[in-house]
Amino acid sequence: MNILFNLSLAISVGIIIGFIGGGIKSIIKKSYTKEKIDATKRLLDKISNILKYIVLFLLAQGLIWCTYFLILSIIDPSSSEYANNVSELIVAVLTVISIIFAFFEFLRRTDK
Known part of the structure; x- marks a missing residue:
């Protein structure tokens, strides 16, 4: 600790x-040249596309595992507290990832 x-x-x-x-x-x-600004925008667009697919992949994985832990708690009520805690952890991590992606998208779109 x-x-x-x-x-x-x-x-x-x-x-x-x-x-x-x-x-x-x-x-x-x-002061930056127009070429430097355009190159930075292109780089941000590429990073945004990569981040989009990573976030969607992680959200899909989170959905699958939260569903698994929901079914686990229904089938085995003795492990429902464990399943609930793990599901909350998954949702918390996915929330942080989604917020980071949304902030990056906000920055990217306000530059246009």
Whole structure:
């Protein structure tokens, strides 16, 4: 548990430092060429297509496994608490993945 706490603390500090650094960097304006902007948009489109298929794959897997654990809890009521906890974990992970994908899509579409 101590390792998990230290890992969470290190990630939090890294996010804080990155947030401050990003704020400072956004103050300094850079000019980009039209070719560089177009290349970045093409790259974002490719990444978006890849992310779309990964997210759909993970959502399909989540549906299959949540259905399995639902059936497991119906067939074996003694393991219903375990099945419920695992299903909640699957849904939580898929929610985070979907939010990340939605945010990436939002950023991509607001650039157009």
